[in-house]
Amino acid sequence: MKKTLRSLPRLLFLLVILCIVLAGCGSNNKPAQSGTIGPEFIKNETESTITITDPLGNEVTLPKNPQRVVSLYASYLDLWYEAGGKAIASVSSASLPEGVEDLGSMSQISPEKILALKPDLMILTSSMESQVALKDILEENKIPYLFVKYDLYQDYIDNLELMSRLNGTQEQVDPKVKEIEDKINATIDGVKGKTAPKVLIMFTTSKAISCEVSKGTTGNMVELLGGTNIVKDIPVEGETRVDFSMESIAAGDPDMILIKTMGDVEACKALVKKELESNEAWAAMRAVKEGKVYYLDKELFLNKPNERFPEAFETLAGYLYPDK
Template identity: 35%
Template sequence: MNSTLRKLIFIVICLLAVGGAVLAFRQDEGAKMQENEMRTVTDSTDRKVEIPAHPKRVVLLNASHLDLYYYAGGKDTIVGKPTSEALADEVKKGTENVSEVGVIHNPSVETILNLQPDLVIGINVPFHQQLIPTLEKANIPVLIKSLDTYEDVLDTLKFYGELTGKEETAQAKIDEVKAGYEQAIAKTEGKNPPKSLMIWGTLDSFSMATSKSFAGNLIYRLGGNNIADNINSAAKDNSGFVPLSMEYIATQNPEVIFIVTHGDPGAVKTELDNTLGENPLWQDVAAVKNGRVYVLPYQLFAVNPGTRIAEALNILADDMYEKE
């Protein structure tokens, strides 16, 4: 091999090495740009929030969002979760080593700051909105996202799939949720819905859920006939609840009554019995006389059930139409 050929080969090798280095550099820079890429979204308070396109450290402030983010492929990026019993067993196990940031109504700012998240997600309640100024000062974006309807659940799953970069995983869960929802709704076809009432209770107060509430809306989707929807519109609360009126209940005479509780279901049921049980109007209500008063599972009705909406619907449908 002559010297000229050797020089030519050497030059070619050098060029290939340089080209490879440049390509690797560009790929690395591209990966960094993608990792640092931001997107602007409008949250449920009409705030425009700049968030990471693919967050790496996410804190979820309520059980419903934790459920949805987990099933949209976000398991490995969740660093903070709410203290809650309203979680599916799989989510509990899958996040057992994730730090708790407190109950939904009292999240710990200090704990959240120590976790150094690049995104915090909560719902449209004062307790979460109050975190915004402090966390934004620490350059931590807070996204407030309501989950008021079944459609919100599907839309949020899709959005979280975009954040996790696992759109196919999220879409598979969307398809599963849709199939379960449609099967539950099909149970009611051709059936006459009974007069129903959903009582929302704590140890301090009781109210009636209208179709504007998530749980009350499930009754509507199964055929309706929720007596709380018939009350004077002027008395309706935008939150989806109206004050409990024994006289109104007696007049409407619901055939099925559902009870949703915050806190210990047994204690709340006892308080309800003590409050209403001695009232002759209550004893004459058809649902009470016929033993059709049901205490619903806290984890499926006291909070948005997230991906388990079909499970919640099936429970309601079985209780609503058991006589048919």
């Protein structure tokens, strides 16, 4: 009798474990999976869906393997295709894949045009109010939507992982991501220990000039490469650029100036010449006197570089550390 009583706790323990195992086998739910922890915004994954907390704070459940995808942001369409997906329509882009309907400019998209396409997934940017305003219409029509926030290099990695899971292509995409990360880490390691340059990142159109902070795509890359961005202030949460001030940048006296252009490059250069090159404070800055003012490749630094991130990092490293 004593021997039987002593065996009871062990028997009960084994029964509890067996129940847990059987319960797990009977459920389609499983935790979000990745090579390691995975993006924090992924909350749950089943065989047919992924639940995330999107950049707007909404908890949304997205269908896997959508067939009628519409993207309202060109860089995100490129990212979707990089993750093995396909789309039926998108906004105008020089790299629009064959067979994808051209919806024209982002500012010309009407809700009626979107609904007529009968999408089973919409990809939008959380940084444009006009696209955020579509949320209620999409919900009313039961159209799943994915708002994407993508400013930093890590955002690229995280969103690519999410999209590869949605497309069921994670096994094919993960090795490519590792190769990209390895190349970038090699570039970062290659400049460790070098004197960190002070950098000014300017953003110009044909009509206005501003400065990019470290929360911008290029600012983040400069920071990861050990550079010091002389523009620190972020007046509004989520903003990546601040108003241009000759006094503040002259006081920072950068070692080099990197200029991003949007629109006609020659028109942007004309504005810089008109507004800056005649200013004594501009001419007195070390970067200007030493000829270290560089216009950046739009394909790598205005648009999201996506799979070309290694090339973008290597290009920046060449500017920051010319003796590399």
